[in-house]
Amino acid sequence: MNTRSARNAQAPRRPRLAVWKFASCDGCQLSLLDCEDELLAVAEAVELAYFPEATSTVLPGPYDISLVEGSITTPHDRERIQQVRRQSKRLVTIGACATSGGIQALRNGRDVTEFARIVYARPEYIDTLATSTPIAAHVRVDHELRGCPIDKGQLLATLAALLHGRRPPLPSHSVCEACKRAGHVCVMVAHGTPCLGPVTQTGCGALCPGCARGCYGCFGPKETPNTAALSAHLAALGMDDAARRRLYQTFNAGAEAFRKAGDA
Amino acid sequence: MTTSRTRVIEVDTLARVEGEGALTLRVRGEQLLGVEFRIFEPPRFFEAFLRGRDFREVPDITARICGICPIAYMMGASQALEDVCGVTVDGTLRVLRRLIYCGEWIESHVLHMFLLHLPDFLGVPDAVALAATHREAVTQALRVKKLGNEIMRAVGGREIHPVNLQLGGFYRAPERSRLAALLPEIAWSEAALRHLLDVLAALHFPAFEVDYEFMALRHPDEYAIDRGEQLVTSTGIAAPLSGYDALLTENHVRHSTALQSRRADTGTPVHLGPLARVNLNRAQLPAELQVLAEALGLPPDCRNPFKAILARGIEVLYALGEARRLIEAYREPATPAVTVEPRAGTGFGATEAPRGICYHRYAIDAGGQVLDAKIVAPTSVNQRQIEADLYRFAATRLALPDAELRHDCEQLIRNYDPCISCSTHFLDLRIEREPG
Numbered sequence: 001m002n003t004r005s006a007r008n009a010q011a012p013r014r015p016r017l018a019v020w021k022f023a024s025c026d027g028c029q030l031s032l033l034d035c036e037d038e039l040l041a042v043a044e045a046v047e048l049a050y051f052p053e054a055t056s057t058v059l060p061g062p063y064d065i066s067l068v069e070g071s072i073t074t075p076h077d078r079e080r081i082q083q084v085r086r087q088s089k090r091l092v093t094i095g096a097c098a099t100s101g102g103i104q105a106l107r108n109g110r111d112v113t114e115f116a117r118i119v120y121a122r123p124e125y126i127d128t129l130a131t132s133t134p135i136a137a138h139v140r141v142d143h144e145l146r147g148c149p150i151d152k153g154q155l156l157a158t159l160a161a162l163l164h165g166r167r168p169p170l171p172s173h174s175v176c177e178a179c180k181r182a183g184h185v186c187v188m189v190a191h192g193t194p195c196l197g198p199v200t201q202t203g204c205g206a207l208c209p210g211c212a213r214g215c216y217g218c219f220g221p222k223e224t225p226n227t228a229a230l231s232a233h234l235a236a237l238g239m240d241d242a243a244r245r246r247l248y249q250t251f252n253a254g255a256e257a258f259r260k261a262g263d264a
Numbered sequence: 265m266t267t268s269r270t271r272v273i274e275v276d277t278l279a280r281v282e283g284e285g286a287l288t289l290r291v292r293g294e295q296l297l298g299v300e301f302r303i304f305e306p307p308r309f310f311e312a313f314l315r316g317r318d319f320r321e322v323p324d325i326t327a328r329i330c331g332i333c334p335i336a337y338m339m340g341a342s343q344a345l346e347d348v349c350g351v352t353v354d355g356t357l358r359v360l361r362r363l364i365y366c367g368e369w370i371e372s373h374v375l376h377m378f379l380l381h382l383p384d385f386l387g388v389p390d391a392v393a394l395a396a397t398h399r400e401a402v403t404q405a406l407r408v409k410k411l412g413n414e415i416m417r418a419v420g421g422r423e424i425h426p427v428n429l430q431l432g433g434f435y436r437a438p439e440r441s442r443l444a445a446l447l448p449e450i451a452w453s454e455a456a457l458r459h460l461l462d463v464l465a466a467l468h469f470p471a472f473e474v475d476y477e478f479m480a481l482r483h484p485d486e487y488a489i490d491r492g493e494q495l496v497t498s499t500g501i502a503a504p505l506s507g508y509d510a511l512l513t514e515n516h517v518r519h520s521t522a523l524q525s526r527r528a529d530t531g532t533p534v535h536l537g538p539l540a541r542v543n544l545n546r547a548q549l550p551a552e553l554q555v556l557a558e559a560l561g562l563p564p565d566c567r568n569p570f571k572a573i574l575a576r577g578i579e580v581l582y583a584l585g586e587a588r589r590l591i592e593a594y595r596e597p598a599t600p601a602v603t604v605e606p607r608a609g610t611g612f613g614a615t616e617a618p619r620g621i622c623y624h625r626y627a628i629d630a631g632g633q634v635l636d637a638k639i640v641a642p643t644s645v646n647q648r649q650i651e652a653d654l655y656r657f658a659a660t661r662l663a664l665p666d667a668e669l670r671h672d673c674e675q676l677i678r679n680y681d682p683c684i685s686c687s688t689h690f691l692d693l694r695i696e697r698e699p700g
Contacts, residue, residue: 027331055390
């Protein structure tokens, strides 16, 4: 702590980066530590002011950039996100939990008391909200990185853009475009494998079709997704309503377009 | 019972762990009144929303329990469900499973050893500060960590939440040339890690030993990583995986909102993870690594939890050697997966996650719908042991100034590489003891 604050006192002030965690698996913030080639350079370009998974250092806000992982599922976190917003100049949500409520949004519309009873012997001790909601349902969000988990290339590009005062380059088209460019055979056309690629936002690099399986939508719905057309095609492939619902409603069950397409 | 002389030492947010936890010690004079290792991870209810899902969807869902060790959750679930359906994945497909698990061990262990735990030993806040004085060690460690991720990507398509795993095997078998291309970097990493282990062996380890009951998976043919046939303990227990629930129980105790895992019969804690594995399965390590372990300061039956960092180092070296051996022997399989047809029943699966045994049990119906799921994260078992350690350790160090005591206790907790995101069953674990 001392060595760093002494060093920082002499250097010109670097932008302060904070990384916050709400209900999540830690995978999206791990993506930053997974930038093995760039990590030390990032740590020189910014001041890691608050990042408990990686450092004991805690520097006070305001923070120039806050990365927020996880969804809001407890009364305490509902308050805490307000404090995070107040201390943050730019707030970037990272990953499906933060941008759509994540897989834990599968509780939404279900009986959470019953869920707690299944998992915990004394459910009355469990302090939880009935829903898992994205950060944007609570505070203003400046940019969002999709994915379960996020793509670390998108993370680095976003940090670089913000540090240079540019808008992060985050395309909103479908996985299909990346899939075609990668030269993958279309798993749905060629093999009849159900695939959410046509309605899912790009960013992952079309990983699933590259492994000869259908996209499972972990980057959430693209802008203006035509889920009705896709659902009709899935039905033509022989998929029943229950399976279609589960396909849309897993990693981004709380995203409106996927929730509606699953319930339709 | 508090008086004006009562000291309360708090760590509001425990740093350099995966997930969020806090620690409170209550001390009066030279007496430790209470230890509270609290975890405020919100519950996510995986075992509840798995009910009603198709059994083939389970591994991709359980992966999301932990972004640090998704393979452990995918593979434990897969093996439990294959167990229900009477399928064993063997041959080349099993080679690939062990290989991707080696990648996860390398990545997770190196992350913890050099980015999260070593700063404790050297008195700095993080790896970035460490790089100021030990830049070569940090950059080398990052390169080994990157290799772990590359192995996971080559086999699994993605390092966090891999997409290429399914019941029965994989969606697409990796090309041999893709894996063979990793061999030079594996050789470099093995050499680099031996130098890095010398750095670790020179660290100061607090003199602290505990008469643990270690527990690990055991496989008759190999050092257990991705599968095992028995649960063994240092007290001589050997049980099949289906005996897990009789061996360890999860309790919701008074004054706590936590589920605690402990021995069902004695109520005592068990110790899982690298130190347990190296002690219990040491004879299955290559002779050269057994000698190296001893030379580094990790003798047989080592009971100093601070030396878990050395046990991780030995395991990374082992995983690198395994990865090399598995890739050299790899031939592309005829099919990427064996067929798994559903049938009604209950199955068990367990693997050695980087932090210790990760246990899964599922019941499904004849159509493959999940009826019931039970998943026990290793940190949920170690949690009770961590508290017991804290009690013993802190009680002997109460004369220290608060900052030092806090640092030492944090270091002790990090010996276990606690992965708190996985352990959402432990929301508010506390021990209260009145002054005697």
